[in-house]
């Protein structure tokens with residue numbers, strides 16, 4: 001039996017997000033290309049005495065705002081593993097760097113980290129496929145955060161095919177003062193498309209070729225997000241944030257997922273720093289983070305055994 005397990009889980013950016021029509025189950029069929037980036041949440045799981053229940057503590061991004069009750073995605077992940085023999089008596093301490101409700105899978109990262117940590121803590125020995133199946137019940141992005149790297153997501157975004165990628169890419173993320181609700185952004189997208197026939201999205205071949213070639217210039221041209229008009233309609237000032245990237249002639253910019261985080265693809269670390277300074281001094285966002293991608297999915301970074 002382990003005394004504690006520490007798991008690190010990455011945030012994500014959607015390099016492309018193609019959104020199909022609203023389905024009968026309330027979701028939209030997607031073709032998205034996810035990339036895991038080096039902004040991480042760290043989660044420590046420790047067993048508690050019998051009957052203690054799941055006790056959650058959150059520090060960092062969103063602390064004091066994120067609900068700590070049974071609806072928290074990490075708590076739901078612990079419960080979901082009960083079916084495989086995990087005890088609910090576990091302390092979960094999360095240090096968050098991924099913004100809350102930012103379109104970067106912050107909640108999903110905590111769920112994925114909790115799955116990996118609790119699996120190890122109680123020696124459940126679930127396979128990655130079994131964990132991915134549980135992950136998909138917790139949220140559409142949870143399987144990708146478990147997987148990491150760069151991958152094409154279909155169905156709700158939960159069915160993954162790894163993408164071939166050469167090299168590493170430099171990103172700058174402008175994080176807004178307040179998050180956007182994912183269901184509200186999808187609903188706005190449907191409203192903006194009312195009366196328009198929406199085709200099923202397709203795998204963006206030029207973007208996949210840019211990834212295989214490791215060509216950041218071509219990748220920058222191919223970034224796109226069908227949710228962007230909806231996020232901009234709900235938060236018009238995001239356009240001014242994206243315009244700062246244009247002034248810098250960045251390789252590309254896109255709103256990440258359902259937003260409001262704006263992602264900028266830049267040439268190197270120096271350009272990332274210059275853009276970060278410009279975004280910060282413009283005063284249009286709460287904070288700016290630099291990152292690279294792709295990085296690994298949720299993985300154990302430390303574990304301690306009982307003496």
Ligand code: C5P
Pocket residue numbers: 026027028029030138139140141155156157182183186
């Ligand atoms: O799966 P998840 O809980 O993250 O989804 C949150 C909400 O986002 C869904 O209830 C739905 O409104 C919307 N969504 C969608 N189509 C997807 C993924 C999410 O409409 N493929």
